Amino acid sequence: MSQVYTQVSIDTRGVATLMLNRPEVHNAFDDAMIAELLAVLKSLADNDDVRLLVLTSSGKNFSAGADLNWMRSMAQKDYQQNLADADELANLMHKLDKFPKPTIAQVKGAAFGGALGLVACCDIAIAEFKASFCLSEVKIGLIPAVISPYVMRAIGERQSRRYFLTAERFSATVAHEMGLLHEVVGEGxxxxxTEHLISSLLQNSPQGMSAAKALIHNIYNRKISNNVIAHTTQAIAEIRVSDEGQEGLSAFLEKRTPAWLGKEGS
Incomplete structure (x- = not known):
């Protein structure tokens, strides 16, 4: 697959790195970049050799959000064209959010506008101390609509009421306090x-982690009902009788290394 706006690599452990690669425009995204990211995510999701995904960036900044030339062009188009365009961005956020393997966002420099959606869609997000964030859409008469479900899930309604409306720039420390980031680290x-997180993730059952992600998506924010309880009991029963569930339990009881680690020579 030919890539123009991204760089992708997969190491021998199955760690895929997806790099946003438009540093000349601070990794701002347009329709072409969105289409490329969707294609890359599908390819990586379908690749059984991929164990996890790291989303990173080239240059000084993570992403400036939407490309100005792209937004200018969309302002000249009608409602239906804008709806179709927005659907593609929504599809990107959804595919990243539901990516079947663990995802880690690495943030340095600025992450503005739609870039916060990418960060919020990843399972784990870490940033350098000097990173900065901004939901800047209202400054130009727009709203952070497509990314709002993911950002609000991360930072909550109360913080969204402030930062969606003020378009203030806020620090990595504030982003961590609000729940957008899991960790803030020093420069460099x-x-x-990230390697520490990768090492932890690679110890775990690939099937188990995928099932855990699906579990979170299925039961988060739902009332504890008979349906939810039934879903959880079915989920644990299914994973117990699965190949990796059986292997993991056997390895634990027999005090040996499970097969998914043995395959890596760990």
């Missing part, structure tokens, strides 16, 4: 911190 420490 992103790689080391």
């Amino acid at each position: 420490e992103l790689a080391t911190s």
Whole structure:
């Protein structure tokens, strides 16, 4: 697959790195970049050798959000064309959010507008101390609509009421306090911190982690009802009798390394 706006690599452990690669425009995205990201995500999701995904960026900034030239062109188009365009961005956020393997966002520099959606859609997000964030849409008469379900899930309604409306720039520390980030690290420490997370994730059952992600998506924010209880009991029963569930339990009881680690020579 030919890539223009991204760089993708997969190491021997199955760690895929997806790099936003338009540093000349601060990794701002347009319709072409969105289409490329969707294609890359599908390819990586379908690749059984991929264990997890790291979303990172080239240059000084994570992403400036929407490309100005793209927004200018969309302002000249009608409602139906804008709806179709927005559907593609919504599809990107959804596919990243539901990516079947663990995802880690690495943030340095600025992450503005739609870039916060990408961060919020990843399972784990870490940023350098000097990183900054902004939901800047209202400054130009727009709203953070497509990314709002993911950002609001991360930071909550109360914080959204402030930052959606003020378009204030806020620090990595504030982003961490609000729940957008899991960890804030010093300058130059992103790689080391990410590697620590990767090492933890690679110890775990690939099937188990995918099932855990699906569990979260299925029961988060739902009332504890008979249907929810039934879903959880079915989920644990299914994973117990699965190949990796059986292997994991056997390895634990027999005090040996499970097969998914043995395949990596760990």
